[in-house]
Amino acid sequence: MLEAKGIAKSFNGFAAVGGVSLAVPAGGVTAVIGPNGAGKSTLFNLLTGHLVPDSGSVAFQGRDITGAAPHAICRMGIGRSFQHTNIFKKLTVFGNVQAALIAHRRKAHQFWTRSEGLYRDEALALLEALGLADKADAVADSLSHGNQKQLELGIALASDPAMLLLDEPTAGMSATETREAIRLLERIVADRQLTLLFTEHDMEVVFQIAQKIAVLHQGRLIAEGTPAEVRNDPEVRRVYLGGGH
Amino acid sequence: MALLRRVPWAVLVFVAAATVPWLGSRFYTFLATDIAILALFAASLNLLLGYTGLVSFGHAAYFGIGAYTCAILMKTHGVPFVPALLAGTVNAGACALVFGLFCVRSSRIYFSMLTLAFAQIVWAVCFKWNSVTGGEQGLNNVPYPGLDWMAVIPMLGDLRAGDRYYLVVLVLVGLAFAALKRIVDSPFGRILTAIRENAERAEFVGVDVRRYQLASFVVAGAFAGFAGALFGLFNRGVFPDFAHWSKSAEVLIMAILGGFGSFWGPAVGAGVLVLLNQQITSYTQYWPLILGSILIVLLFVFPGGIVGALQAAVRRLKERRDA
Numbered sequence: 001m002l003e004a005k006g007i008a009k010s011f012n013g014f015a016a017v018g019g020v021s022l023a024v025p026a027g028g029v030t031a032v033i034g035p036n037g038a039g040k041s042t043l044f045n046l047l048t049g050h051l052v053p054d055s056g057s058v059a060f061q062g063r064d065i066t067g068a069a070p071h072a073i074c075r076m077g078i079g080r081s082f083q084h085t086n087i088f089k090k091l092t093v094f095g096n097v098q099a100a101l102i103a104h105r106r107k108a109h110q111f112w113t114r115s116e117g118l119y120r121d122e123a124l125a126l127l128e129a130l131g132l133a134d135k136a137d138a139v140a141d142s143l144s145h146g147n148q149k150q151l152e153l154g155i156a157l158a159s160d161p162a163m164l165l166l167d168e169p170t171a172g173m174s175a176t177e178t179r180e181a182i183r184l185l186e187r188i189v190a191d192r193q194l195t196l197l198f199t200e201h202d203m204e205v206v207f208q209i210a211q212k213i214a215v216l217h218q219g220r221l222i223a224e225g226t227p228a229e230v231r232n233d234p235e236v237r238r239v240y241l242g243g244g245h
Numbered sequence: 246m247a248l249l250r251r252v253p254w255a256v257l258v259f260v261a262a263a264t265v266p267w268l269g270s271r272f273y274t275f276l277a278t279d280i281a282i283l284a285l286f287a288a289s290l291n292l293l294l295g296y297t298g299l300v301s302f303g304h305a306a307y308f309g310i311g312a313y314t315c316a317i318l319m320k321t322h323g324v325p326f327v328p329a330l331l332a333g334t335v336n337a338g339a340c341a342l343v344f345g346l347f348c349v350r351s352s353r354i355y356f357s358m359l360t361l362a363f364a365q366i367v368w369a370v371c372f373k374w375n376s377v378t379g380g381e382q383g384l385n386n387v388p389y390p391g392l393d394w395m396a397v398i399p400m401l402g403d404l405r406a407g408d409r410y411y412l413v414v415l416v417l418v419g420l421a422f423a424a425l426k427r428i429v430d431s432p433f434g435r436i437l438t439a440i441r442e443n444a445e446r447a448e449f450v451g452v453d454v455r456r457y458q459l460a461s462f463v464v465a466g467a468f469a470g471f472a473g474a475l476f477g478l479f480n481r482g483v484f485p486d487f488a489h490w491s492k493s494a495e496v497l498i499m500a501i502l503g504g505f506g507s508f509w510g511p512a513v514g515a516g517v518l519v520l521l522n523q524q525i526t527s528y529t530q531y532w533p534l535i536l537g538s539i540l541i542v543l544l545f546v547f548p549g550g551i552v553g554a555l556q557a558a559v560r561r562l563k564e565r566r567d568a
Contacts, residue, residue, distance in 0.1 A: 048449065074451040086449075088442035099439035100450040102432045108452060111433035111464075118432060159450055 001026040001195045007056030016042040018219040029196045031206045034216035040199040049073040079161030081152045089141040097123040100158035146177040166198040266408035278411045280516045281418045282476045287499040287511035289468035295505035297461040298441030302357045303364025307337040309488025311470025312477035316387040326390030337470020345462035349455045371485040383484035504550025
């Protein structure tokens, strides 16, 4: 579905991502793990067009998307969330999803029709699935951290993506919130038959839902495989799962 | 409070403003024309500032371009009022398109500095191109639009030329406000607010952010040009000052004073600034000092400007009643 070949990115001589090749199979759940600073967010930004790789290529559904702008990549069917919650803070919860729907339906250029109530039913249905329907008219900024993360997922889903890239979907959540968020995510991925690629700190979550795990260390992929393979990989145990401590 | 919201305030203000020529002296008509035009100018800036989240330090450039285009066409080439007004609007929008192409490539302070730089270029052209713009002296004695046709409308027959022009301005500004309101309430307007809130996220719901920022810049420039064209005729002359950076600063002050968080805030700011200016300059020559003090107090106490403060007060009243 998504295939990166030897992508690399350096910042001032520091190789944040140094030649990573990664194939994400369609319909699967793939996790990218690695210690802080391993280059996970940089990798995501390279895949979604926020950064242009110094070398290497990215293909989505067989089409080369290397160097394409984020809005163009989004339109091809990749939705994403960010590590730091990235929503339209001063808009209402409904307004957040509505803006995404307007953009997705290519209505953004319509300057002479009314937007009030536009796509209200669809937005509410989506918010219902995320458990946010009763907060539709609240200002997004006023939501709890966990709800803001779910709203961001809603914004990504509004574009009806074929693939979802989530950068730490449970970052900063409590244990209960994390469990709920993961249950929700699993349901949505199954219902919509999405391909999911995510990064995560919480190993429990990773080994619970991922079918494939890629391990990044100092900008390089050191292992790739099923959870069982990765768990037993000696290199991974040494640098990351760190058995000893 | 729900009742308060149901009152068509905009219509009431419009009707009240239309009575000025009959109730007030010539001086009040003069003030009201000034306010109406500058209110539109400030509202056009607010499309950038309040809705798209772009701070322009050079919005007067488009006001000036509209004013010069319309005045030159009417005075030098004898073009009638309506086509000259439209040409001023279109030319301001076209220049905004060309300059905007460069400006929206940069973000934040760099965007602002570029708008300022282009505005200074416009000012310099107005100042130096003697054969067309009249240079430093500007263009004087720009003809009034022929409004004799208004004599056939009952009640308007015995109005002075200035009063007639005021009514024309009022109707045109009213229509421009209606159009602006329609634009900000459209899907396009919603996307602009999304860009203001979070350009990165907007990019990743599929919005070509720069293109929409540019579109906003062009629309804002065209409305500023429309206001400038009306102002040049009202002023009976156009001068390089129209495009000067201090004019850009003035319109920013209007928007901030009134509150750029709401659609009508900048218009209120324009009215208050013109009236304050009028009142205070008749007492003291230190008007800028007093204006500065007012702004400082306002920004500290009411960061949302006059309209923001009023909205907060209404909300508090409502909460107290509900409690």
